[in-house]
Amino acid sequence: VTFRRQFQDDWSMAQLLKDIQTQSTEMLPFEHTGLQNIKSLDPSTKRACEFHTILLIQAPTDSKGSDNDNNNHKVHKSSDDFETIELESSKYYPHALVFECTPNSKGVTINAMFDSSLINSQQMRRMVLHFANILHQVATNVPDTEIKDLDFMSSADQRDLEIWNSSIPAEERFCIHEKFHELVQVQPNFQCAYSTERGLTYQELDQLSASLA
Numbered sequence: 001v002t003f004r005r006q007f008q009d010d011w012s013m014a015q016l017l018k019d020i021q022t023q024s025t026e027m028l029p030f031e032h033t034g035l036q037n038i039k040s041l042d043p044s045t046k047r048a049c050e051f052h053t054i055l056l057i058q059a060p061t062d063s064k065g066s067d068n069d070n071n072n073h074k075v076h077k078s079s080d081d082f083e084t085i086e087l088e089s090s091k092y093y094p095h096a097l098v099f100e101c102t103p104n105s106k107g108v109t110i111n112a113m114f115d116s117s118l119i120n121s122q123q124m125r126r127m128v129l130h131f132a133n134i135l136h137q138v139a140t141n142v143p144d145t146e147i148k149d150l151d152f153m154s155s156a157d158q159r160d161l162e163i164w165n166s167s168i169p170a171e172e173r174f175c176i177h178e179k180f181h182e183l184v185q186v187q188p189n190f191q192c193a194y195s196t197e198r199g200l201t202y203q204e205l206d207q208l209s210a211s212l213a
Contacts, residue, residue: 001030001038002048007147014143052096060103099131108135129154181206 005023007016039046096118100111112128119127133154141150180202183192188203200208 001027001033002035002045002051003027004048009148010146012144012146013138013141016147017138054095054098056098056100058100058102097127101135108139110135126156129156 003023005020007019011019035049039049096115098113100113102109102111110128110132112124112131114124130152134150134152137145137150183190184202184206188206189201191199192202192205193200
């Protein structure tokens with residue numbers, strides 16, 4: 001069956017998890033209804049069944065898993081971050097993204113199977129790290145922690161931001177109209193503004209603004 005859960009950002013983690021558990025329990029009598037039958041109920045249920053992502057929660061296991069498993073994205077908790085990733089992809093999955101979570105004695109193994117024609121490897125890696133980061137906080141924070149207090153930035157994101165901002169450009173002092181005039185000289189015929197009715201080049205906009213000055 002399809003699953004939808006709306007929540008407020010001031011909910012505690014305990015409240016959210018209890019709410020999800022209650023909804024899951026209430027859905028048990030309908031778990032064998034089948035998507036085809038759910039789709040036929042009304043237009044809203046049909047739209048709900050047109051999902052492109054799946055979250056699978058497998059039964060807990062204490063095994064370490066085999067290197068020959070057909071998993072596409074494995075993330076294990078290391079000492080500082082979720083960094084150990086084996087990445088493969090395929091263009092033939094029936095869904096754009098499938099997240100499979102398997103609890104074990106060391107934590108949770110996350111397998112992300114994805115359509116590489118829709119999601120590139122770098123983007124997929126970042127999505128898995130985001131998911132693992134949130135999952136780790138849900139598992140380790142106190143139950144009263146509110147959703148809005150979760151840190152949605154992984155340490156990998158933090159490192160990327162530090163690298164991107166490691167070199168600060170030199171300060172420039174100018175007025176916006178001066179910079180615009182420079183662009184008029186460099187690319188007078190490039191489109192500067194556009195609407196459904198018409199477009200303006202840099203030169204045309206410059207001439208119109210000059211006539212109003």
